[in-house]
Amino acid sequence: xxxxxxxxxxxxxxxxxxxxxxxxxxxxxxxxxxxxxxxxxxxxxxxxxxxxxxxxxxxxxxxxxxxxxxxxxxxxxxxxxxxxxxxxxxxxxxxxxxxxxxxxxxxxxxxxxxxxxxxxxxxxxxxxxxxxxxxxxxxxxxxxxxxxxxxxxxxxxxxxxxxxxxxxxxxxxxxxxxxxxxxxxxxxxxxxxxxxxxxxxxxxxxxxxxxxxxxxxxxxxxxxxxxxxxxxxxxxxxxxxxxxxxxxxxxxxxxxxxxxxxxxxxxxxxxxxxxxxxxxxxxxxxxxxxxxxxxxxxxxxxxxxxxxxxxxxxxxxxxxxxxxxxxxxxxxxxxxxxxxxxxxxxxxxxxxxxxxxxxxxxxxxxxxxxxxxxxxxxxxxxxxxxxxxxxxxxxxxxxxxxxxxxxxxxxxxxxxxxxxxxxxxxxxxxxxxxxxxxxxxxxxxxxxxxxxxxxxxxxxxxxxxxxxxxxxxxxxxxxxxxxxxxxxxxxxxxxxxxxxxxxxxxxxxxxxxxxxxxxxx
Amino acid sequence: xxxxxxxxxxxxxxxxxxxxxxxxxxxxxxxxxxxxxxxxxxxxxxxxxxxxxxxxxxxxxxxxxxxxxxxxxxxxxxxxxxxxxxxxxxxxxxxxxxxxxxxxxxxxxxxxxxxxxxxxxxxxxxxxxxxxxxxxxxxxxxxxxxxxxxxxxxxxxxxxxxxxxxxxxxxxxxxxxxxxxxxxxx
Numbered sequence: 144x145x146x147x148x149x150x151x152x153x154x155x156x157x158x159x160x161x162x163x164x165x166x167x168x169x170x171x172x173x174x175x176x177x178x179x180x181x182x183x184x185x186x187x188x189x190x191x192x193x194x195x196x197x198x199x200x201x202x203x204x205x206x207x208x209x210x211x212x213x214x215x216x217x218x219x220x221x222x223x224x225x226x227x228x229x230x231x232x233x234x235x236x237x238x239x240x241x242x243x244x245x246x247x248x249x250x251x252x253x254x255x256x257x258x259x260x261x262x263x264x265x266x267x268x269x270x271x272x273x274x275x276x277x278x279x280x281x282x283x284x285x286x287x288x289x290x291x292x293x294x295x296x297x298x299x300x301x302x303x304x305x306x307x308x309x310x311x312x313x314x315x316x317x318x319x320x321x322x323x324x325x326x327x328x329x330x331x332x333x334x335x336x337x338x339x340x341x342x343x344x345x346x347x348x349x350x351x352x353x354x355x356x357x358x359x360x361x362x363x364x365x366x367x368x369x370x371x372x373x374x375x376x377x378x379x380x381x382x383x384x385x386x387x388x389x390x391x392x393x394x395x396x397x398x399x400x401x402x403x404x405x406x407x408x409x410x411x412x413x414x415x416x417x418x419x420x421x422x423x424x425x426x427x428x429x430x431x432x433x434x435x436x437x438x439x440x441x442x443x444x445x446x447x448x449x450x451x452x453x454x455x456x457x458x459x460x461x462x463x464x465x466x467x468x469x470x471x472x473x474x475x476x477x478x479x480x481x482x483x484x485x486x487x488x489x490x491x492x493x494x495x496x497x498x499x500x501x502x503x504x505x506x507x508x509x510x511x512x513x514x515x516x517x518x519x520x521x522x523x524x525x526x527x528x529x530x531x532x533x534x535x536x537x538x539x540x541x542x543x544x545x546x547x548x549x550x551x552x553x554x555x556x557x558x559x560x561x562x563x564x565x566x567x568x569x570x571x572x573x574x575x576x577x578x579x580x581x582x583x584x585x586x587x588x589x590x591x592x593x594x595x596x597x598x599x600x601x602x603x604x605x606x607x608x609x610x611x612x613x614x615x616x617x618x619x620x621x622x623x624x625x626x627x628x629x630x631x632x633x634x635x636x637x638x639x640x641x642x643x644x645x646x647x648x649x650x651x652x653x654x655x656x657x658x659x660x661x662x663x664x
Numbered sequence: 665x666x667x668x669x670x671x672x673x674x675x676x677x678x679x680x681x682x683x684x685x686x687x688x689x690x691x692x693x694x695x696x697x698x699x700x701x702x703x704x705x706x707x708x709x710x711x712x713x714x715x716x717x718x719x720x721x722x723x724x725x726x727x728x729x730x731x732x733x734x735x736x737x738x739x740x741x742x743x744x745x746x747x748x749x750x751x752x753x754x755x756x757x758x759x760x761x762x763x764x765x766x767x768x769x770x771x772x773x774x775x776x777x778x779x780x781x782x783x784x785x786x787x788x789x790x791x792x793x794x795x796x797x798x799x800x801x802x803x804x805x806x807x808x809x810x811x812x813x814x815x816x817x818x819x820x821x822x823x824x825x826x827x828x829x830x831x832x833x834x835x836x837x838x839x840x841x842x843x844x845x846x847x848x849x850x
Contacts, residue, residue: 533769589797
């Protein structure tokens, strides 16, 4: 069976039409870059969402190596009304992975477009193609002794800056708000035009990677989390590597401490005493990333009882909340700021400060320190072994950086998760004035009953948070249309107006973020 | 852990009349072409000792008599390094695995990145009360309601066993936990 050709077709496309398109793909890209056999497509089908994997099965996957080939793919898709789902490294775990949003879409995999086009060591800028991974860029900086530092999400080694930024992902350094640090995009539009944002369209310009705005409307943002074009190059800023980095942790004993923690952190973050995207991680998140499995403590189904969570906290020497932050600069700057942090902590009157020297290379401190100082690693994949079974959905509501807000969100999320027999495995990432509350809804995908429970849980999380004025900033492909509804019909109508103007054949990732001309708008 | 095992002893110990019966299955299609082909490198990847013992026993029993297998039992990062190294050798080989979920995510991503063919991918969940299977590529229906010795059966057939065999399997080969099985060919 695995040797067979996929029988999946794009929605509304006949087998004959599809086969003609596939032949054109082969002529354009070569046989090796057009995948239609089941055993070639298997890795594109693995999803972590609760619905059946068949609902996200691609009809084919094609790989391009040049912008001209991307233009060619778009032309063929227009000719045959083939919907195409673009991925860069395809490692958007828990948000849809490499699978398309709708069954039958052709995956355009840009993994082979992996050139680091330029890195400017003096200006701290880079320009890369979609397939470049953080590890590749890290190695390049190391090999060429370039004193710049990367910011990345947790699957750092295998994910890439272009894809993460296009999905508005975040990292853990002072440059952790990745879209804020983006500077210049090249985008292939649905009509085949190649559009460059910012200064990129000016003949002979060399400021594309240093000045974001250019002239007239600034359109970069509309291409992120969207389906108006295929990004083939992206520029972004890199932080100069400071002489000293000082990662540290503060452990707090009680889950009720969350409000006080946020009130303690916010002024330090706003004043840039602590300049990085601070993390406030719950017990289970930290335990799971250092190979603690639920089965080590209980085999009973349902939510893990609080007494077990306390036992894990004790066994693994964790806090109920574990705050990770880092200071950067000269020795003098770091010393001054560390004294300010210690003073504020003394005033707070709780929390145990742990330095890198005291942690002594142990996990989870070690991987957290690496994330905050730009060293890629994959430690966080341990989350998937906490409960096991391959189910993972990121529920990521945003809020103001206020203690009362975080307290409210934490209590609500834990109640809903526990009601559905699942655990709160979450962290808060402190932006400048916001909190990304990131919860990994982990469940056993091989258990149909648990899959249904997880799906119901996720729907209830969305519904109940929305009733209180909260919405998520990013979501897996199964729930993208649902989340688009949270943001209201005016926004959706505008998005569909843009889609009709830019992609009248609806070929670019229809369904992405709920934008699809087949919707009733 | 990395060693080459020949299966003579295991085969003698486990095959016997009156044991459990393995039928020819659609699952064995994942191994199609392999059993009749000339010998090729076979690598067994597992993420813990229990999986290596039970699944590995099945794989060794299912392979042709002349076929050796290289076993890799390791944590996630080491398995990832092993797979990267193997797939980049660009010579025909077959990777058969039963690993935890973290490893499975990373190994599947690696297979996609390197363009390897994945003829089998399925999830398995086993505890004292029941065993569940769900396939992403392949057909696990024959394992519904299977015994705690499911991992041996699975390994046996993923290795290419095509005919009914009687196995006298020791209960020590029972396997509980949550796993992902795969077959990758290059």
